[in-house]
Amino acid sequence: MPQISSLPEKTVERLSEYRRTLLRCQKQGITHIFSHVLAGMHGITAVQVRRDLMLIGFSSDTKKGYDVKVLADFISDILDSQQPMNIGVIGMGHLGQAITKYFNSKGLKLKIVAAFDIDPEKVGTTIDDIPCLSMDDFEASVAELDINIVIISCPTSKAEQTVVPIVNAGIKGVLNFTSKPLNFPLGIVVENYDITTLLEKVAYFVKEQENSDI
Amino acid sequence: MPQISSLPEKTVERLSEYRRTLLRCQKQGITHIFSHVLAGMHGITAVQVRRDLMLIGFSSDTKKGYDVKVLADFISDILDSQQPMNIGVIGMGHLGQAITKYFNSKGLKLKIVAAFDIDPEKVGTTIDDIPCLSMDDFEASVAELDINIVIISCPTSKAEQTVVPIVNAGIKGVLNFTSKPLNFPLGIVVENYDITTLLEKVAYFVKEQENSDI
Numbered sequence: 460m461p462q463i464s465s466l467p468e469k470t471v472e473r474l475s476e477y478r479r480t481l482l483r484c485q486k487q488g489i490t491h492i493f494s495h496v497l498a499g500m501h502g503i504t505a506v507q508v509r510r511d512l513m514l515i516g517f518s519s520d521t522k523k524g525y526d527v528k529v530l531a532d533f534i535s536d537i538l539d540s541q542q543p544m545n546i547g548v549i550g551m552g553h554l555g556q557a558i559t560k561y562f563n564s565k566g567l568k569l570k571i572v573a574a575f576d577i578d579p580e581k582v583g584t585t586i587d588d589i590p591c592l593s594m595d596d597f598e599a600s601v602a603e604l605d606i607n608i609v610i611i612s613c614p615t616s617k618a619e620q621t622v623v624p625i626v627n628a629g630i631k632g633v634l635n636f637t638s639k640p641l642n643f644p645l646g647i648v649v650e651n652y653d654i655t656t657l658l659e660k661v662a663y664f665v666k667e668q669e670n671s672d673i
Numbered sequence: 674m675p676q677i678s679s680l681p682e683k684t685v686e687r688l689s690e691y692r693r694t695l696l697r698c699q700k701q702g703i704t705h706i707f708s709h710v711l712a713g714m715h716g717i718t719a720v721q722v723r724r725d726l727m728l729i730g731f732s733s734d735t736k737k738g739y740d741v742k743v744l745a746d747f748i749s750d751i752l753d754s755q756q757p758m759n760i761g762v763i764g765m766g767h768l769g770q771a772i773t774k775y776f777n778s779k780g781l782k783l784k785i786v787a788a789f790d791i792d793p794e795k796v797g798t799t800i801d802d803i804p805c806l807s808m809d810d811f812e813a814s815v816a817e818l819d820i821n822i823v824i825i826s827c828p829t830s831k832a833e834q835t836v837v838p839i840v841n842a843g844i845k846g847v848l849n850f851t852s853k854p855l856n857f858p859l860g861i862v863v864e865n866y867d868i869t870t871l872l873e874k875v876a877y878f879v880k881e882q883e884n885s886d887i
Contacts, residue, residue: 475873479852501854540880557771569876632879634871638693640715648878650871657848657864659689659752662783664862665846666754
């Protein structure tokens, strides 16, 4: 992913995580939170939390800790676009369906507005009110529905076929869940993330831990 | 995730990604690959690739580039445990089902051997030959099936309830896909990963890109 902003990628990830935790705290009626408590909930140090918040210019730490609502809103101003971001999901297999249902239940500002598939049996159906459209009409549908970002959850063998339609449709951001890392022209933000990597990482550190226990 | 090994987390992630690319190259009959080609396939620099491989002590770069099979095997020796790692999936909703089907189609050394749920309608069913067992029998099933790692894909509201059973069952590694970061005692490797973070990250960089274009 290109570093086109002054915020490091990892900081953006943590801000997204802090915000979810803050919103959960708010629901539970918690009004203030200390940096070390927020840090503990994420398994990191208070120094890290304070450093991240300093990077975005947030400094209203009080004796009671951070104001939960003020901090959540502050992070939202940094992360969220003022225009809504519409999202399309390419590939309505199990992963695509899971992702669609998952995000739609979250009440995020990011909204999945359509799914796309090449399978005629899936095209024309809906999943949680999200229509499944044909990849043949991808470009027209993206324009009509004002889609900015796509999630690729098709089989890895089909991943490369999505690149040209995505570029032609003027998509600005891509989250690729297939095993094939995809390259796009400069100006399109791409995050390649095969969840296998996460599992292999956990397995590696378990192995290392076991070796160090011997 | 605790840094219990000398390899940085990001290097472990990239090694996992390199290996998948190398195995794909091997299938296509490619025997050698230059560091800059491997780098280009992952959208990173050749320097980064060479630095990662130096960290694991791989240095057999030839005039034809790296030997694809030798490098894939070398990375496997680093990443993989000699004992098989058995995996359980907690929560057989859409995400759990997608993850189970996804990993099982991949032919990884990491093997999903069971799923767990609290819903009596799901317990006793199978998904791609993986049995769905009851969370009530979690500890006994983990011992019987020799499960080392669990993937948590239950609803976020139920995430915290999985902690005690996981600790009691002696699980060594946890990949948590819910929105609630979970803390485990030292000695258990935990990766908290809400995929919402990835989507919010892409959206943020798209927004920044658009702002810089103005």
